[in-house]
Amino acid sequence: MNTNTLVLNNIEYIFEDGQTILDVARQNRVQIPTLCYLDGVEATGGCNICVVELKGEKDLVRACCTKAENGMNVLTQSPVVVDARKKQLKALLESGNHNCSIGSSQGDSWTAFQMDSIRTEQTDALCPRWGDCELQNLAYEYQVQWNRDNLPETKFPKETVNPLIIRDFSRCIMCGRCVAACNDIQVNRAIRMPEPSDSQHVIAGKKDVALKDSDCVFCGECVQACPVGALLEKKSQYVCRPWEVEKIRTTCPYCGVGCQQQLHVKDGKILKVTGVEEGSPNKGRLCVKGRFGFDFIYSQERLTTPLIKENGVFREASWDEALDLVADKFKTIIAESGPDALAGVSCARSINEDSYQMQKLFRAVFKTNNIDHCART
Amino acid sequence: MTNSFAEFTDARLIVVIGSNMTHAHPVAATFVKNAVQKGASLVVIDPRKHELVDFAKMHLQLNVGSDIALLNGIMHVLIKENLYDKEFVENKCTGFEALEKVVAQYPPQEAARISGVSEKMIIETARFLSSIKPAMVCYTLGITEHTCGKNNVMSVANLQMLLGNLGMKYGGVNPLRGQNNVQGACDMGALPNVFPGYQKVDDPNARKKFETAWQVENLPDKPGLMIPEMMHGLTDGKVRGFYIFGENLANTEPDMNKVAKELASAEFIVCQDLFLTETTHFAHVVLPAAAWSENDGTFTSSERRVSRVRTASQPPGQARPNWWIFKEIARRFGQEWTSSSAKDIWDNEFSVLAPAFGGIKYDRIENDGLQWPCPTLDHAGTPFLHRDGNFTHGKGIFMPAIWTPPAEVPDASYPYVLSTGRRLYHYHTRTQTGRCEGLNDLLGEETADISIEDATVLGIEQGEKIRVKSRRGEVCVTAKITPQVPKGMVWMAFHFTEGNSNWLTNSALDPFTMTAEYKACAVAVEKI
Numbered sequence: 078m079n080t081n082t083l084v085l086n087n088i089e090y091i092f093e094d095g096q097t098i099l100d101v102a103r104q105n106r107v108q109i110p111t112l113c114y115l116d117g118v119e120a121t122g123g124c125n126i127c128v129v130e131l132k133g134e135k136d137l138v139r140a141c142c143t144k145a146e147n148g149m150n151v152l153t154q155s156p157v158v159v160d161a162r163k164k165q166l167k168a169l170l171e172s173g174n175h176n177c178s179i180g181s182s183q184g185d186s187w188t189a190f191q192m193d194s195i196r197t198e199q200t201d202a203l204c205p206r207w208g209d210c211e212l213q214n215l216a217y218e219y220q221v222q223w224n225r226d227n228l229p230e231t232k233f234p235k236e237t238v239n240p241l242i243i244r245d246f247s248r249c250i251m252c253g254r255c256v257a258a259c260n261d262i263q264v265n266r267a268i269r270m271p272e273p274s275d276s277q278h279v280i281a282g283k284k285d286v287a288l289k290d291s292d293c294v295f296c297g298e299c300v301q302a303c304p305v306g307a308l309l310e311k312k313s314q315y316v317c318r319p320w321e322v323e324k325i326r327t328t329c330p331y332c333g334v335g336c337q338q339q340l341h342v343k344d345g346k347i348l349k350v351t352g353v354e355e356g357s358p359n360k361g362r363l364c365v366k367g368r369f370g371f372d373f374i375y376s377q378e379r380l381t382t383p384l385i386k387e388n389g390v391f392r393e394a395s396w397d398e399a400l401d402l403v404a405d406k407f408k409t410i411i412a413e414s415g416p417d418a419l420a421g422v423s424c425a426r427s428i429n430e431d432s433y434q435m436q437k438l439f440r441a442v443f444k445t446n447n448i449d450h451c452a453r454t
Numbered sequence: 455m456t457n458s459f460a461e462f463t464d465a466r467l468i469v470v471i472g473s474n475m476t477h478a479h480p481v482a483a484t485f486v487k488n489a490v491q492k493g494a495s496l497v498v499i500d501p502r503k504h505e506l507v508d509f510a511k512m513h514l515q516l517n518v519g520s521d522i523a524l525l526n527g528i529m530h531v532l533i534k535e536n537l538y539d540k541e542f543v544e545n546k547c548t549g550f551e552a553l554e555k556v557v558a559q560y561p562p563q564e565a566a567r568i569s570g571v572s573e574k575m576i577i578e579t580a581r582f583l584s585s586i587k588p589a590m591v592c593y594t595l596g597i598t599e600h601t602c603g604k605n606n607v608m609s610v611a612n613l614q615m616l617l618g619n620l621g622m623k624y625g626g627v628n629p630l631r632g633q634n635n636v637q638g639a640c641d642m643g644a645l646p647n648v649f650p651g652y653q654k655v656d657d658p659n660a661r662k663k664f665e666t667a668w669q670v671e672n673l674p675d676k677p678g679l680m681i682p683e684m685m686h687g688l689t690d691g692k693v694r695g696f697y698i699f700g701e702n703l704a705n706t707e708p709d710m711n712k713v714a715k716e717l718a719s720a721e722f723i724v725c726q727d728l729f730l731t732e733t734t735h736f737a738h739v740v741l742p743a744a745a746w747s748e749n750d751g752t753f754t755s756s757e758r759r760v761s762r763v764r765t766a767s768q769p770p771g772q773a774r775p776n777w778w779i780f781k782e783i784a785r786r787f788g789q790e791w792t793s794s795s796a797k798d799i800w801d802n803e804f805s806v807l808a809p810a811f812g813g814i815k816y817d818r819i820e821n822d823g824l825q826w827p828c829p830t831l832d833h834a835g836t837p838f839l840h841r842d843g844n845f846t847h848g849k850g851i852f853m854p855a856i857w858t859p860p861a862e863v864p865d866a867s868y869p870y871v872l873s874t875g876r877r878l879y880h881y882h883t884r885t886q887t888g889r890c891e892g893l894n895d896l897l898g899e900e901t902a903d904i905s906i907e908d909a910t911v912l913g914i915e916q917g918e919k920i921r922v923k924s925r926r927g928e929v930c931v932t933a934k935i936t937p938q939v940p941k942g943m944v945w946m947a948f949h950f951t952e953g954n955s956n957w958l959t960n961s962a963l964d965p966f967t968m969t970a971e972y973k974a975c976a977v978a979v980e981k982i
């Protein structure tokens with residue numbers, strides 16, 4: 078077997094047939110930034126950020142859609158590369174409402190701008206993705222200077238008519254990630270890139286309708302894929318900034334797929350849920366229930382104390398009182414009618430350890446096998 | 455599932471029978487759709503033209519409850535045309551003669567008569583299934599929620615054995631479990647006939663083992679009651695104390711009027727839940743429990759993967775973890791259980807007592823979970839079962855089944871068949887999803903889904919309130935006219951109390967599994 082090798086920043090790496098320069102770089106932890114590439118989906122090459130230099134070639138190439146070749150000599154951070162990325166980032170930043178006070182300072186306007194942003198944080202003035210935006214991160218990393226004073230007019234109004242997802246076209250960089258997420262990952266085929274005859278923004282439905290009137294099933298995969306502040310979750314916008322949240326990995330409580338979730342928690346409160354990108358089995362994906370079905374735990378209707386029914390109505394009780402009553406009543410029934418006069422149904426939604434305890438209670442304590450759950454439904 | 459979700463994307467042929475995956479297991483469905491995009495073939499067998507049909511090469515739109523006849527018909531062709539996997543059948547299976555004899559009674563003509571799928575399609579399907587190997591079969595409750603549920607399951611297994619599609623990657627018999635932890639609750643022994651890890655209660659050795667571990671004597675040796683028997687026991691006083699943990703039986707069990715009577719006749723009901731529900735209404739004591747994100751623990755998914763659940767927030771007020779509540783009751787009976795966390799319970803008790811889980815410990819499932827069987831600490835888990843056709847109990851046994859119709863079929867007074875299931879935006883009786891911002895806006899009421907043809911004949915308009923009634927009850931519900939539903943069928947869900955399909959469903963049971971026939975009963979539809 079011949080081994081393929083190429084050189085990235087003067088170090089030689091092995092690669093397999095069919096891999097792109099980006100694949101080889103990622104596999105070997107060599108950073109190449111990109112704003113449009115999405116794992117597991119054919120590269121579109123739309124953002125032009127992943128450009129790299131091939132030694133001896135005049136034109137830069139895009140790492141995401143250039144196949145690795147034997148003997149290639151690739152520079153991922155050369156001055157020309159950095160310069161090209163800077164230019165492209167500047168163009169992206171100036172193309173929309175990226176008013177996020179980041180980048181290299183520009184004298185007076187910087188302070189004024191920052192003050193203004195802080196003052197207005199609770200409004201739309203500062204992007205809700207502030208601090209969690211891939212474009213912003215790159216702008217900072219590459220110290221891009223751009224003209225913040227003349228933000229372009231917003232051509233398309235923000236769409237807020239559905240209960241879960243906000244589409245803010247003013248911040249969309251047309252990278253196409255959401256479209257790939259919807260069509261190639263979740264395969265819901267609800268959104269698409271515009272045809273020349275359409276208005277030039279991401280289109281929902283055949284006829285450019287609101288998400289709620291398209292085939293959208295609100296899985297939120299597009300929101301998770303969006304690198305900027307163009308797609309947002311209504312439930313979590315403005316409630317947290319990334320450095321304030323702790324991420325806790327857990328398993329979805331709904332269906333039997335067992336998707337791995339990342340809970341974004343601030344002060345002991347879950348504010349947002351995303352899919353664990355590398356996690357099995359879902360590889361970052363969630364459905365509408367997994368992503369948006371978490372806030373029932375904060376319902377005011379939660380039971381907060383044991384209840385005992387008296388004369389047909391419930392009254393509050395202490396744990397001791399309620400548990401003593403249950404134990405006494407069960408003891409009486411066992412004494413009078415035997416243990417098989419008790420029966421229990423366990424919960425197919427709760428954790429394993431709860432079911433283990435319940436069957437142990439019935440078998441080892443009450444001495445009956447009358448324990449079941451909705452095993453077959 | 456014998457196999458894993460990760461295999462879906464690279465499978466070459468996927469057969470989905472009785473499973474509306476895009477609604478009930480949405481993320482699993484995305485992997486099926488990815489497979490099709492990469493060139494795999496999808497065969498959907500379902501009375502409804504649900505979303506996955508858009509991706510299918512073939513859709514066998516069978517009559518509700520005719521699965522066995524259809525599958526037998528397909529197997530008939532496989533055998534008659536010599537298309538089955540002889541080597542697998544000879545070396546890895548027993549009972550072929552019995553199968554041959556039974557499916558001989560289902561030539562395509564007969565299978566077509568019962569199932570409504572054309573002879574030609576049955577023959578084509580058999581030929582197509584035998585042309586690609588391996589194939590995965592996935593099913594859900596469309597198979598199990600019938601009076602012939604067990605036989606349906608057997609028929610699916612027969613087909614996969616006959617095609618030699620078991621014991622390999624991209625193959626297998628794959629039931630997608632409805633609830634996140636049905637698999638786990640079974641594994642834990644929340645079943646009347648087995649201890650944790652499927653060790654039988656009537657096996658003296660198993661009893662001895664658990665008596666020693668739990669430091670008790672005389673564990674009961676007689677298998678206990680299943681839910682329908684328990685419910686019945688409430689009415690005749692055989693069951694006097696009923697402990698319901700987390701289930702909303704009043705709305706999820708078939709024939710809600712009957713269920714209400716049963717629960718109302720109970721002497722003493724304890725409910726342990728997050729909210730007051732239609733079921734706690736009947737309770738004498740209600741115990742407030744911690745929710746999903748309020749305790750550490752594990753869930754076991756359909757693919758037998760044990761994954762961690764972690765604490766992210768504190769339970770409100772005095773709500774406590776369920777395992778703690780059970781332990782406190784045991785203490786009042788004089789038993790001091792030592793485990794004082796979910797981790798203790800798993801690491802020191804369950805995984806020690808259940809051999810197939812012996813290698814799974816909390817410190818091994820910090821990130822991705824492990825799939826059981828995983829007997830030892832150095833075992834990597836089991837992505838697919840019966841490797842190379844080596845079945846757990848020796849050979850794979852063909853269990854041929856005769857088709858039986860649903861317990862209640864349409865007649866002059868109740869001319870439509872009602873089938874039921876779940877919808878995407880809600881989960882079961884909405885005790886949780888109904889309290890999440892946004893989800894009620896996406897689906898705010900129950901509907902009765904009817905075909906365009908029937909709507910035209912009955913003069914029903916989209917969104918009009920109609921009456922649907924069965925021998926057991928009636929509901930007034932919004933009509934949803936949809937091409938997904940075939941003529942003669944009404945399709946409903948059980949997410950809302952008002953318009954809940956279980957006012958209508960039949961409590962007739964599969965005699966082996968005691969699963970009710972949620973998928974088929976007879977109803978009448980009327981304009982109001």
Ligand code: SF4
Pocket residue numbers: 242255258259263265266267268288292293294295296297298299300
């Ligand atoms: S929420 Fe899901 S279905 Fe809707 S547009 Fe986004 S990816 Fe597509």
Ligand code: SF4
Pocket residue numbers: 329330331332333334335336359362363364365366367368479480481482
């Ligand atoms: S996110 Fe959706 S598909 Fe995944 S486990 Fe939860 S309910 Fe199931």
